[in-house]
Amino acid sequence: MDARDVSSLHDSMRRYGIPGVLEPENPEAPAGPWRVVDPVGQDITEATLAAVAAASRRRPTRGFVIAG
Template sequence: MDARDVSALHDSMRRYGLPGVLTPADPRNPAGDWRVVDPADQRDITEATLDAVAAAGRQQPTRGFVIARG
């Protein structure tokens, strides 16, 4: 994931309530690759976060109305 993807991923993480902090892989190169880290132990959770965002985006809405046609 590069700097162009960070804003969209950040928005998705907040929308779906996913934890993590987005940070550049190389702090001296913020235009390069980025990763998601667990704030508790600084463990790289990028792949798990990307998978969770993709899965959440595929889910059907759980609220709504069902109107029976009679």
């Protein structure tokens, strides 16, 4: 994932409540590759991308209760 994908991924993570921090792999080259890390600094990029993809495929549910 590169810098141009970060904004979209960040928006999706917040929309679906997926935790993680986006940071560049090399802080001196923010235009290069980025990753997602957890609070202790472990790379969770693949899991996050999979969670966002799964959440975006879910159909929204809406329902009504009609009193009889």
